[in-house]
Amino acid sequence: MVQLGIDVGKSKIDLCLLADGSKGRKKTKVLKNTPSVAAAVLEWLAAKKVDITCLQVVLEPTGTYHEYLAYGLHEQGVRVVLASPARVRDFARGMGILTKTDTVDAFVLACYGELRSPEVWTPPPPEISELRALLRRRDALLKDAMREDNRLEKILSTRPSPLVEASVRKMIAVLYAELHAVEQFINSHIDNHPGLKRDLGYLISIKGVGPQIGPNMLAALRSHNFSSAEQAAAWFGLVPKEKRSGSSVHYRARLSKSGPAELRAKLFIGAMMAVKYNRQLKATYGRLLAAGKCKMSALGAVMRKLVHQCYAVLKHQCCYDENYGLAA
Template sequence: MYYVGIDVSKRSVDVCLLTDGIKGKRKTKSLPNGLNSAQALAQWLTVQKRDPSQAHIILEATGIYHEHLAYGLHQAGILVSVINPHRVREFAKGMGIFTKTDRVDAYVLASYGCLKQPESWTPPAQEIRKLKALLQHRDSLLSDKQRTGNRLDTLKSTAAPKEVVESLDSIELNLKEELARIERLIAEHIDKHPGLKNDLKLLKSIDGVGEQIGWNMLTIIRGNNFKRAEQVAAYLGVIPVECRSGTSVRGRAKLSKIGPSAIRAKLYMGAITALRHNSHVKAHYERLLLKGKAKMLAVGAAMRKLVHLCYGVLHTQQPYDKNYGMVAG
């Protein structure tokens, strides 16, 4: 087994091959990013007299730009790991590497693979991939609609030409109609797949989880190889990070806020709702307040509790029991 780190950008992938561990020689190459990037990488490794089937490839999760390469490598039977970028940056700091270039990042990724031995990446099922794409498109449309609405509100309070206002009115209407159509497609897609339909029903059995959180948690939990609820919480950035050093530094703990911020925003609203309607979330929140914890830290804990409940119902395939573990007063 040998290790290859790859820094992925929109148009290219920078490759670093470790020939003999992190202290050995490195070979580097820049290849185009696209449909054939996995094939091009395998050919280059063969030229280097390396068997592609013995490679362990390490990539960062870079939005969508890594997908052609990751899916191509998996289909070719080549071991690939997709790593959280924050973990890689912390690893680089630990190695004393603060420079950030494509070649350096590729070397750091190869070293991470060599020393950490990360788990292999398995692509999510096709129905999850489609659901994720539909949800991302929905969020983009919603953002466009809100931005257009804000422009309209501003212009209507000024002496703007009516043609401009009418144009924005038309755009807002079209966005509203398209948003409704995409939401119907999301519902129909879930309805066509019994597994997704059942999982969404389980998620929505949790007080505080509606369609928005249900849809997104479904893609996150079913689209990743999480083995514990804590891993989901860490991925979403709702775990506490303490600031302590020696006897003098005692900073307040705060959420790590690593991962998708848009989903954290949805979880925040869900937690606020759950504080009124979910006995487990409310009890956890109030216990922390009684211990003197800051209100926002307690809200963060409520978000984390909601994530744990979502993982729990999908893991056990049992609906949420609002009375589980609650002591009658």
């Protein structure tokens, strides 16, 4: 398998081609990151006489700058890997590579594909991609609206300028109107896709997963091919990370927090509700507190169990049964 590592930037991409493994010769190239970047990469590979059926391209997801490249290559039948930046950095340190430049990063990505055999990326269905985009837009508008609310509060706590106050109030009205419009788009999008509507119904049947958390969990779980609930919880950064060695190093286990922080924040709110109304998670929370765990540690376990329940209802295509596993 020929490995091609690509370091993606906003305006350019750095390529490193390994035809003979990490110890062989490497070929490098710098290309502009444009909407036609995938075609430019394939043209360069054709000039190097590379058979794309034997090619694996490894890159890191960088916001949205990698999407034209990743989708374009996948549509042409190229094997694409989206590698975790944290894991690639640890891999580089393991190889003794401490330098970090675009050229070196492309080489490290190619070596990562050669030595680690990472999982191939499969793009999510179009309806899931659209849902994710709408949810990101809703979150951005909500943050902006809350900032303006805070500004108005500060203005009203002193002697306000009438012009400034009017400007802030106008912006708040515009932001909340657009937020309402985007929420309507989200609801319409889900209603127009029976599969999404069905899966969302399964998710919100779980007490602790409401109309805000449900679409986010749906987008996250349907965007990845998780093989188990444990793998999904690990992606969310909800698995405990221990640090123990010998008799002197004995740190308390903490959540890995390696996944998307914004989704964990939403799950935390869901866990707060679940310990009140979800029978299984309420029992888990009480048992951990009785065992001497602190409240935050117990809530972390509830968040992880909540992901497990979401994964289960989607996998088995059924509504949540609050009596499952609680039979005396």
